[in-house]
Amino acid sequence: MxxxxxxxxxxxxxxxxxxxxxxxxxxxxxxxxxxxxxxxxxxxxxxxxxxxxxxxxxxxxxxxxxxxxxxxxxxxxxxxxxxxxxxxxxxxxxxxxxxxxxxxxxxxxFVDGTKPPYAEELYRDFGVLVAQFHEMADSYVSEFPRRTADLSHSLDELRPQLAPAEENLLQDLADAVRNNLAQYSAERGICHGDVTLDNLLVAGNCLTLYDFDLAGADYRAADFHRRRVHAVLARPQGRLQHPPPDHGGGRGRHPLPRRRRADLQPPVPPGRQTADPRHRVPHRRLGGPRTDCPSAGGRRASLTRQ
CATH class of the missing domain: 3.30.200.20 (Phosphorylase Kinase; domain 1)
Known part of the structure; x- marks a missing residue:
């Protein structure tokens, strides 16, 4: 065999x-x-x-x-x-x-729910939900170890796959990122690690967040920024068909200084353009994520993307 x-x-x-x-x-x-x-x-x-x-x-x-x-x-x-x-x-x-x-x-x-429409109001509600996730995860303590999701760990995983010249370039970029982060009092905690509407389900006014495969300790801003940058670079013509959550939605719980908020904006490659807001699908205002969703014993939504 x-x-x-x-x-x-x-x-x-x-x-x-x-x-x-x-x-x-x-x-x-x-x-x-x-x-x-x-x-x-x-x-x-x-x-x-x-x-x-x-x-x-x-x-x-x-x-x-x-x-x-x-x-x-x-x-x-x-x-x-x-x-x-x-x-x-x-x-x-x-x-x-x-x-x-x-x-x-x-x-x-199983969770009963549907994939959400892509609309400006939903992104803000999603941002509130992610901020709630960060706040609740603060008190999570486990007897089991979890690998960190930070930059140093990511570099250690990549190094064996790189040629020496590529490794030196990666190290220079990592040093630049660390120096940039050192300018801010960046808040750390448990992050979701894969913040995207593909990991969100809507049932009435209830938003359900799932797929914690990549969750771990990191800079909290990474939950908003990482997905935003990847979305811009990965979509044809740089169009944000599935934009990340609006970090402003979580501003009341984890306020970001104006300068840091500006740093979260995605780099748009030359010759590319972002999606025109006028083309977004209308969405009924959810009124913010609810925490009175069905209990853990209730029926929950299909996790088909994992």
Whole structure:
């Protein structure tokens, strides 16, 4: 038999496997997405769940436990986030024996919701939601370790893949970034790490934030700036089809000086232009994110992008 780099479990076989592991009478299983992780919808006669199957060798078990604990902490403090269904022994993370090696998995409750329309009002509400996330995450303490999301860690991951000349250039850029950050009293804390409307669901007036794969300690402004820069550089003609949250929405909770707010504006490459606000889709004002969303035991939205 040839070595396997990555397997894709048969949904028909997963339902009985999970039935035995969780003691839940699962009757169906459907593959939703296979990208960084494999995501399945698992159903019973009256409930729906999301199974997130991590690739082999991609994540440490304790890092995933840190992530599931963050989700539980946010829910306990009133933020709508995915609720985790633990195994009978209480562990939120299981292991599936795959041809390439053991693969971690997590079972989450399904959330009823829809992808939001892209409109100016929503971006501001999303900014408020991210600020609430930052505030609630301040009090999160876990017994499990989590890798930091800061610049030094990112550089350490990149160095082995670079030629010496590229490594020197990267180090010069990193030193310039550090010198720039040293000019400000930049606030650090737990960041989401992948702030985008793709990780947001709307149900009535309730906004649900999910996908904490990249969450970790970093400069909080990075949650607003990183996605903004990536969006400008990645879109055709630099058009912001999926703009990041408006950092002004969180200004009341984490106020930013005018100079720092200006630094968060994206660099627009020559010859590119940003989206014309007149072309944005009208959106009903949500009145700010609600924290009185369904409880952790309620039905939650499909996490199909993970």
């Amino acid at each position: 040839l070595p396997t780099l990555r397997s894709l479990p048969d949904p028909a076989a997963l339902a009985p496997y999970l039935r035995d592991r969780y003691g839940i009478d699962f009757t169906g299983c459907t593959l939703l997405r296979s990208l960084v992780n494999d995501v399945y919808e698992v159903t019973t006669a009256d409930a729906r769940y999301i199974l997130k199957l991590y690739r082999y060798g991609g994540r440490h078990l304790d890092g995933i436990r840190w992530e599931t604990g963050l989700s539980a902490h946010l829910i306990a403090n009133g933020l709508s986030a995915p609720a985790i269904r633990p195994l009978p022994d209480g562990d939120p993370v299981g292991l599936l024996d795959a041809p390439e090696g053991p693969r971690p998995f997590v079972l989450q409750e």
